[in-house]
Amino acid sequence: MKALAAASLLLLATLPALAQDRDQEAERARIKHERDVAQDRFVTEEKACRKHFAVNDCISKAKRTRDDAMAELRRQEVALNDADRKRREEERQRAYNEKFTPEKQQQEGDRRARALEDSAxxxxxxxxxxAKRATQEADRAAHPRAPKEAKGAPGPQGTPHTANPATSQADAAKVAENREKYEQRQQEAAEHRKAVEERNAKRAKPAASALPPPPN
Structure with missing residues (x-):
């Protein structure tokens, strides 16, 4: 039901824009038709003028009639373009305002904070x-087990092969490095949440300045 209601509201919101688009298309088609009619009328009158005695005066009058009609149609076309441009600018401004409301920005900040926390x-x-694997390796190195006869290979002097202490040290260093990176990401996530909360608190204050116009 909620989805149906949302779809109905969206349809109602788009109906005025669709009606305006159809009206403007009809107006543009009318202007084009009348422009073609004015040009065809001039061609017909020009042919008729050549049968008169004062050919030049007749043709000049026909041109003035055509030019006046074309100028009026051009004026209507410019007004139509201005109205269309104004409507589109209003639509862009409305979409911008809906996208950058304080609620939307807070939701985006919360989403980013959750993503940082999940990554951490x-x-x-x-x-x-x-760290668990490194500890297990260190335990095995400190307490080597006697190898079974069927498994493993003897060392250089027939002694069992044990874990390399240098490998355990390298694992411990890697654990320390990963721990440092983890703490740094935790700090970045906390700073990001704090910045988002401070920004949203400022927007929630009364007499907030109007949003800037959308980029062209």
């Missing part, structure tokens, strides 16, 4: 998994 959460999970 995924990075935290990755860091925790990496």
């Amino acid at each position: 959460r995924r990075q935290k999970e990755f860091d925790e998994n990496t």
